[in-house]
Amino acid sequence: MFPGLESGILVKKEMTLPYLIRDLGLAGLTLQGLLTFVLLARGSSRRFPFFSAYVFLSFVAGIVGYSLQKRPIAYFYSYWFGEALGIALGLLVVYEIFRHLFTVHGALLRLATVTFKIALGVLLLAGLIVFFQSPSHTSSLAKAILAVEQATRIIEVGLLMILFICSAAFGLHWKQAEFGIALGLGFFVTLELLAVTLHHLVGLHGAELLNVMRIVALDCSLVIWLGYLLTPERATATLDVPKAQLEQWNQAVMELINR
C-alpha cells in the first residue's frame, strides 16, 4: 500500500543488524580492555596466567579484527587463527581452574584426575565422531574449520560440566574468582557450541542472528568475569550449636565406639 514506506522499513531493518553487531562488538572490546586492566591492576594475571592470556588474546584479536575489516582474506585467516588459539587457551583455562580447585585436596586429586582423564578420552572420541559425521567437513576450508570448532567446543563444554559435577559431588567450595571464570567461560563456550551447531541449519539472515548471539554471549561472559573478579569474597559464617545437643552427640559417639 505504501511501497516507499515499506522499502524504507526494509532498508532500516537491513541496516540495523550490522550496526547492532558493530555496537555490541565495540562494547565487548571496551569490556575486554576493562577486564585486562582489572587483571593487571589486581595482580590476578599471576594467579590465573592462562585465563589472563585468554583475555589478552581476545582483546588483541578484537582490535586486529576491527583493523582488518576491509581486507577479507587477511581478516579470515586472522579470525580463525584467533579462534584456534582461543579454543586452546580455553582448554588450558579449564585445566587451570581444575588445578586451583583440587590441588589443595590431596585425597580427591587422584580420583578427580582419573575422572577428568576418562572424561577427556570420552569427549575426544565424541568430538572425533561429530567431526567425521559432519557431511560438510571436506567441502571447504571454512566448513572444515567449523566442524573442528564444533568438536573442540564439545570437549570444552563437557570438561566444564565435569568440573562442576565433580565439585558438587565432592562438596568443594569455589572461590569467588575461580567460580566466576568457570561460569563465564561455560556460558560463552556453550552458546558458541550452539551457534556453531545451528550454523548449517539456518539461512543467511539466521546466521547473522547467530553472530549477534555469539557477540552477546561474549559480552555477557565479560560482565560475569568482571563481576566475580571485582566482588569481594564472602566471609565464612561462624558455626555454632547448642551445648545440650553437643553432650547428646558425644554420648552417642562414645556408645558407638565402645560397642
Next chain:
Amino acid sequence: MITVIVIALALCAVVLFYMAVRSRRKQAVQSLRQVDLTAFHTLLDRDDELFLQRKLPRSKFVGLKRHRIRVTVRYVARIASNASAVLHASEAARLSPMPEVASTAAQVMDLAAQIRLQCLLALFKLSLEYAMPSLQLTPAMLVPKYQTLRENVRRLGDLQTQNSIPLANAI
C-alpha cells in the same frame, strides 16, 4: 541426530551452570547440622535387618527396607554436608603461619575429603540396595572416620586461639 544430541548437551550445560549458581548461593548460608549417631547406627544394623527379614512377609520387608534406606540416605547426606562445611572452614587454617596449625588443618581437610568420598560410595551402595532390597552390602566405614575427623577438628580448634570449640563439637 548428532545435532540434536549436541543441542541437548548445550542445554544440559546451561541448566547445570544455573544450578551451580543457585547451589553457591545456598552454600553461603550453609551451617553444620548434628547427626544422631545412635539412630544412624541402628539404621545400619544388619542383625536388625536379618531379624526383620525372617519375621516379616517379603512384600512388607521390602517396603520397610526401602523406607529405612530413604532415611539412611538423609543421614549420609547430612554427614556429607558437614564434611563439606569442615572442608571449607579449614581452608583458611591451612594457610596459617603456624606450622602445627597448617599441618592439622591439612589433615582435617584430607579426612573430610575422604568422608565425602565414602558418603558417595555409601549413597551408591544404598541406591543398589534400594533397587534390589535382597542385597546386603557392607555399610561404608563412615562412623570411625567421622570420629577421627571430629578429634582432629577439636585439635585444630585447640591450636587456634579463636573459634576453638564450636566447630569441633558441631560436627
